Amino acid sequence: MTNYEPNELGYWGEFGGRYVPETLVAPLDELIEAYFTYRDDPGFRTEFDGLLKDFVGRPSPLYYAERLSEKLGGARIYLKREDLNHTGAHKINNCVGQILLARRMGKARIIAETGAGQHGVATATVCAHFGLECVVYMGTEDMGRQELNVFRMRLLGADVRGVDSGSRTLKDAINEALRDWVTNVETTYYLLGSALGPHPYPLMVRDFQSIIGRETRKQIIEKEGRLPDMLIACVGGGSNAIGLFYEFLKERRVKMIGVEAGGIGSGLGEHAARFMTGTNVGVLQGTKSYLLQDEYGQIAMTHSVSAGLDYASIGPEHAYLHDRRRVEYTNVSDEEALSAFQILSETEGIIPALESAHAIAQVLKTAPQMAKDSIIVVNLSGRGDKDVNTVADELKNRTQ
């Protein structure tokens, strides 16, 4: 039986680990200890499950997309409706878990990074719920394209700090959050939002998000009496994808596709598809994984119409699943994602986040090739309200 757990140093195969400045080793040790103390603690589980139910609104529905399925003429398509969670995306699952941990660790100040703003909003939300100080770092490029979320975070009482270095996106927000953490280690909890970064974050975020897959298993068995044939999810850092996939990794008949951002082309800087070109392993922001980089190990600029997928590296567990060929990774372009955004809105009355629209775009390609009695579950990781302005601009540019 293949083991999908990392070793005690946080490695899945050669990926993962802990590559940080010395100052952060002690707080990471402290975090590992706290996490392993509480992950199976009944009191912790009860509080976590209770908040997921009453504050987040779980379980999220597994919805049969009948019109979309008929339109595509192949597999039966189910949407795991993470978009219906409180704050509008899967991000809140992880935030609830980590904030409970932060409280048990006695940390009163919470910092986070955000790309599309969904993790920032979810962090600001749990901080408001518990009355904790919250600082969110966000690239100024992302602040421009996700203005609504910036306003939401400020309404929730968070201090949103623009990051003007590098590509001014998620990667740079993480750098700045790490700098804050290294400076304020005693008082501060870094609530990282994806299955990224140094050990134990990729493991911990995966565990908190794995509720998505556990619910899916139960729901699909209720509805169809069997497991799905195919799971599809978009992959930025990879937390919504691993959250769905993890429960099914040992089910050999369940195929999985992770969808990266294909952007506007295959040149370096035109996309955020880390698996697009061969082996490209490196170390960024505390973890060893696949990376978009130049021949001298400088991190490349990335592009995606979707801020949440616009990141140069990918969670280490995905790198491992890629090399083991357990999950197939592919990418769809900005254009395809925008088109999927419209199609889902029109056929199902559901406006997806641009990130999730990448997964839908892959469904549009995959479903017609599958038999009519086969089943796809796609993770609808977030809702698209935040993206309406971006999409309006993009569509205007296309018609001009």
Place this chain on the structure above:
Amino acid sequence: MSSIGETFIQLKHEGRKGFIPFVSAGDPDLQASKEIVLALAANGADIIELGVPFTDPMADGPTIQASSQRALGNGVRIPDVLQLVRDVRKTTDVPIVLFSYLNPLYRFGIERLAAEAADAGVDGILITDAVNEAAYVASQILGRHGLDLISLIAPTTSDERLFRIAANASGFIYAVSRAGVTGAQKETGAAARQLVERARNYTDLPIAVGFGISTREQIADVWQYADAAVVGSAIVAEIERSISGGNTVERVTGFVQGLLPPVAKETSQI
């Protein structure tokens, strides 16, 4: 014994403490950078730390980030850094330590880097984000090529870790003065002194203190309890100021001359 080790023995012999300036290789450009290194060597530097530019320097404050960015903008990559070392080696024997993040070295190949760096005249390498097993692997490879892996310790480092880090260290130990990123500060707190005192329980290697040291008074203070003081951002800030006008090398030289306490020699000769 490495030339870094010999330098500290020499310092001890002379009753002096060490001065270790940091600059980013290739900032403001490669030629000026070369001249700056030579000027530092001629004006009291006992060891020079040469930053390898990286796009995502998460342990650095804004001053060194900007400097790294300027060097990258000039197209400076590892081969250029190594060439710079070869060039200054024609004139000076001052020990040179490369200060880098792991990814550019990893991409270049640690084995290949160790061989080429040793050949170019590099004496040691400090890898900011390599700890534990990654540091151990790097130290083994560098050691085979006669290079020191300079290890970092921080106020948050436990005694158990100090013991393990010391066991794997060579050249000197770099004590980070405070929790935080690089960047000039007016005062060096008590944390640095306590850290150095703790570390002395586990190592006989020389200990340098860095992060936030920018004035003559701070250097004199660090010299009271440590073996050397590292000054980075304050010098890099002088380079940055010179870009809008003025002679960079003269400016850096003037600044460094003002930094170095003749005091040190006098006090230590007592």
